[in-house]
Amino acid sequence: MASSPKLVTVFGATGNQGGSVAQSLLRNKSTFRVRAITRNPESEKALALAAAGAEVVKADGFKKDELVKAFEGSWAVFVNTNTDDPIFDEPNGPTEVDLGRIIVDAANTVGVEQFVYSSAGSVSEITKGEMKLDMMDHKYAIEQLARSSPNIKTVTAVYAAWYFENFAVPFLSELWGGFPFQADSEEYLTLCLPRPGGEDKVPYIAIEEDFGDLVHGVLLNPEKYGGKEIQATSQLLTYPEIIEAFQKVTGKKARYVLLSDWKDFPTMGVRSLENIKLMLGFMQWCEGRYYRNLEFDEQTAKDLKKSVEDSVGSSGSLVTADQFFAKIFGAGNN
Template sequence: MSPKIVTVQGAVGNQGNSVALSLLASKTSEFKVRAITRSPDSERAKALEALGAEVVRANSKVKEELVAAFTGSWAAFVNTNTDDPEIGVPGAPTELDIGKIAVDAAAEAGVKVFVYSGMESVEKMTGGKMSSKNFEEKYGVAEYAKTKGFESVINLSPGMYMENFLVSELAPVFGGFPVAPDEEGILNYVHPRWGGNEEQPMIGIEADYGDLVHGILLNPAKYNNRLVQAISESRSAEDTAKDFQEVTGKKARYVVLENVDDFPTFGMRALETVREIYQFCQIDGGLYYGVPNDVDTAAELKAAAAKAQGKEGEDAKLMTMKKFFKAHFPS
């Protein structure tokens, strides 16, 4: 039997690259990876090609190019980039517009399985008390896909990126954590209360996100029409600070920012969305997905992907904050 073609839109981005690498690591020869990018000459694209991926140039804003790229594919993974400066501004298409272009192109090309990196609706989760443009548009793309005749549509919704701790420019937003200690030598992890049991859904994009997509593609019918929580670990900010201190030996603590409106955004769209997350989670009891965090499904998907890759032991388990900090912030 010929391998099934899985086309990854945005294959040189963090999520798409994780998906492509996970599928390319399979020992079963069940899938063939087609990587869509606007930059086929980039280092990441060339690295994927060296591992066996077919690299195709296509622009996410041009439906005809996407139809050609998706043609012959059994499945598609799509992630629209909220932070793309060319979308969501006056005179430009919205993220919902871009998502619908991908959905329509995949449907026209005959794709059977559509996996989208989406979100739940904040309006729905808060009973109409607030909204979030980012969340509503990503939710809208996933819901639109359900109307286009795919055999399976899965909304794989990522939690808060562990990798954000590696972005030094973000440290001042969170009180300097995890790189800039205060005058007492303590690293203060500063942000608003989350709400509920205070446990945030954390995802290791590089380590786990691609494996979760891989696991879904091994049995897509099981997850059809579902929002699947892409979570590596459910962890409170207080425990995250403790994890960092335990792993690195550096003093760290969680400091509550009492007024969510004081969370600094510096006028950046991405940080404004983060502030909205704190706001709606405080309203709906800390439920980022509108329901309790579900690590069990993610663990099930990770194990399925690991089996296909011939991995076992710790390599078959989800990332934790302790493992992440140990890998990136050695003592």
């Protein structure tokens, strides 16, 4: 007799990461049921998840009683806390760790078996205080809170790479020289960023198409991947290789120009952009090792992606830069 599908609850299900996880799990309804937590069940994204078969519930991450109710009956939860939430900009307001503590307490109260968290390494700890980056330090602190919770059986950390999707945001393109939207005075679409460090490889993730599948793969085989640190990477590329992939697909003139000092990355005083600048500096400090100062691991992501495709009876592999740029900027998309 076939076992009943396991309930996986997704916190932040209408965000980029949570939405990808929910949509991926919904491909495998014989194995998983999906409960999607959102502050606004009437939003377009929430309604789309409901139409796809998810149970959509309303809950506020700062209200433990609402989260306990939302987590009840869950075999697993996936959590991503949004560093860029405006609430964290409020003077004397809560921090991301405050939010994470409430979420973890709720999961611990329920006794969740599998807790999968979108985490990061502690920059302060890795650099021995030379650098500080709240975006990463806070996520690491939340991960440790989960790992020290007695009623949560297994905590798995998933580290998201740089988003391919960032190249499709016109506002961000202005910060790195205009690529891939605005040509410079010499009619080049110019990508201007500092060296990543080390071998100059940068990990990228196709959030929509790959991130959710990697979390899905962890939950398919928790005996193997549970409790581990998963590098969510679709492809490792240098900046010149990014330019090459874009030119190959679009035929447009593009180039990479070195920004000599990461401290010169423009931020306009915006906290999220300050985080990007500090991340660029951290990568140079650890010689390009983006993931908690660890060596890159491409194979695990490939294995996880394949396990999902095998489970749902489909075929597919991790998204490449060629495929991403073709989808967004290829013929008929300009």
